[in-house]
Amino acid sequence: MSTENPKTPHPMRWVPSLYLASGLPFYAVALIAGLMYKSMGVQNDQIAHWTGLIGLAWVFKSLWSPFLEAAGSKKTLVVIFQLVGGVSLGMVALSLQLPAYFTISIALLGVVAIASATHDIAADGLYMASLSNKQQASYAGWQGAFFNGAKFLTLGGLVYLAGYLEKTLAPAQAWTIIFAIMGILLFSLGLYNSWSLPGTKATKSKASVHSIFVTLQDVIIEFFKKPGIWLAIVFIILFRAAEGQIQTIGPLFLREARALGGLGLTTDQVGIAYGTAGTIAFLGGSILGGYFASWLGLKRALPWLIVAMNTPNLAFFFLSTSLPENMAVITAALAFEMFGYGFGFVGLILFIMQVVAPGKYQTAHYALGTGVMQLGFVFFKTFSGDIQLALGYKNFFIWVLLSAVPVLILTRFVSYGDSANHGKEAENTSAPDGLAKTADA
Numbered sequence: 001m002s003t004e005n006p007k008t009p010h011p012m013r014w015v016p017s018l019y020l021a022s023g024l025p026f027y028a029v030a031l032i033a034g035l036m037y038k039s040m041g042v043q044n045d046q047i048a049h050w051t052g053l054i055g056l057a058w059v060f061k062s063l064w065s066p067f068l069e070a071a072g073s074k075k076t077l078v079v080i081f082q083l084v085g086g087v088s089l090g091m092v093a094l095s096l097q098l099p100a101y102f103t104i105s106i107a108l109l110g111v112v113a114i115a116s117a118t119h120d121i122a123a124d125g126l127y128m129a130s131l132s133n134k135q136q137a138s139y140a141g142w143q144g145a146f147f148n149g150a151k152f153l154t155l156g157g158l159v160y161l162a163g164y165l166e167k168t169l170a171p172a173q174a175w176t177i178i179f180a181i182m183g184i185l186l187f188s189l190g191l192y193n194s195w196s197l198p199g200t201k202a203t204k205s206k207a208s209v210h211s212i213f214v215t216l217q218d219v220i221i222e223f224f225k226k227p228g229i230w231l232a233i234v235f236i237i238l239f240r241a242a243e244g245q246i247q248t249i250g251p252l253f254l255r256e257a258r259a260l261g262g263l264g265l266t267t268d269q270v271g272i273a274y275g276t277a278g279t280i281a282f283l284g285g286s287i288l289g290g291y292f293a294s295w296l297g298l299k300r301a302l303p304w305l306i307v308a309m310n311t312p313n314l315a316f317f318f319l320s321t322s323l324p325e326n327m328a329v330i331t332a333a334l335a336f337e338m339f340g341y342g343f344g345f346v347g348l349i350l351f352i353m354q355v356v357a358p359g360k361y362q363t364a365h366y367a368l369g370t371g372v373m374q375l376g377f378v379f380f381k382t383f384s385g386d387i388q389l390a391l392g393y394k395n396f397f398i399w400v401l402l403s404a405v406p407v408l409i410l411t412r413f414v415s416y417g418d419s420a421n422h423g424k425e426a427e428n429t430s431a432p433d434g435l436a437k438t439a440d441a
Contacts, residue, residue: 163268309344
């Protein structure tokens with residue numbers, strides 16, 4: 001890592017734009033694409049299958065991240081992948097006008113996902129190389145705020161705009177405009193960041209590809225040699241079992257026609273409910289969940305965090321049985337669910353940070369742990385559409401509640417180690433910087 005450069009531009013000039021550009025393509029793939037395909041008549045199982053598979057880019061990014069260290073400039077990498085992502089989103093917009101739009105747009109969204117995942121590695125590397133430890137801590141809040149600000153912008157503002165446009169335009173035309181806007185925004189951020197981002201004093205890595213591969217191999221071997229790691233992996237994957245399904249099918253249920261068991265909301269109504277109140281509730285839950293875990297300690301707090309994360313899924317069972325038409329009731333139910341999601345998700349991050357990561361390659365093993373975390377989300381997301389079609393919405397939401405039981409049981413069997421002292425362990429700086437990445441929201 002480079003030393004602090006006194007000529008580095010003020011962090012507020014580039015940290016917000018860097019992490020807004022990180023969140024924009026992530027939410028375009030993870031959330032917006034599913035709503036777009038629903039508007040265009042694609043079945044739930046196909047939406048879940050393909051958007052889930054695209055999410056594998058964030059699962060495996062740690063495996064190619066060390067090789068990015070061979071690049072001479074993290075700033076150049078960041079800008080390139082922002083521009084590539086912007087162009088790709090623009091091409092998704094154009095593809096929606098073609099007869100084979102689904103196949104072509106899925107392929108292009110795959111490019112967006114790979115560019116975004118790679119961008120995240122370079123962005124975090126630039127952040128760490130440009131700021132002192134004190135500055136990194138000071139601006140971590142801005143990191144999260146603007147990454148999640150992209151969720152507010154896309155799931156709130158742009159989905160609302162899509163719903164407004166759908167009232168006068170065909171869905172393909174409406175969503176062409178939305179993806180074009182996202183492409184222009186990301187491309188513009190790339191142009192801005194080509195000016196605003198700092199250079200660093202870091203020099204091009206002299207390590208050969210072979211030596212990087214050997215280090216990566218050692219990182220992986222040491223990871224799987226950790227005591228109790230396989231049970232921890234199962235725990236991490238099952239932690240996201242309910243979430244991966246509810247976050248995929250929930251928005252589709254809101255859009256589904258009432259005759260088919262859904263709420264029949266318009267796209268703009270989903271944008272208001274999920275993108276505004278839901279996002280605010282998620283952020284509030286995340287903050288309070290952190291304080292709660294700090295107060296009780298991980299081992300005592302974890303069962304309660306799991307319950308808090310999954311019990312609010314009753315909101316969807318309530319919505320699927322009562323089918324309310326009052327938007328205030330629907331919005332309140334979704335805010336309740338998202339608050340619990342944010343509150344409980346903290347437990348998984350702390351488990352990876354304090355139980356899985358500590359040791360010889362702490363940063364690298366944290367990155368691998370978050371990759372396993374994303375794998376759990378993708379796995380259950382991919383098959384959620386098949387389960388919903390087989391069970392119907394009411395029974396599907398009961399199944400989601402039952403999906404949380406195994407991980408709750410596992411809290412009694414996983415090893416917590418000496419997690420109270422893990423935060424004090426020194427990190428081995430020989431681990432590649434590019435492997436460091438906090439969990440995506």
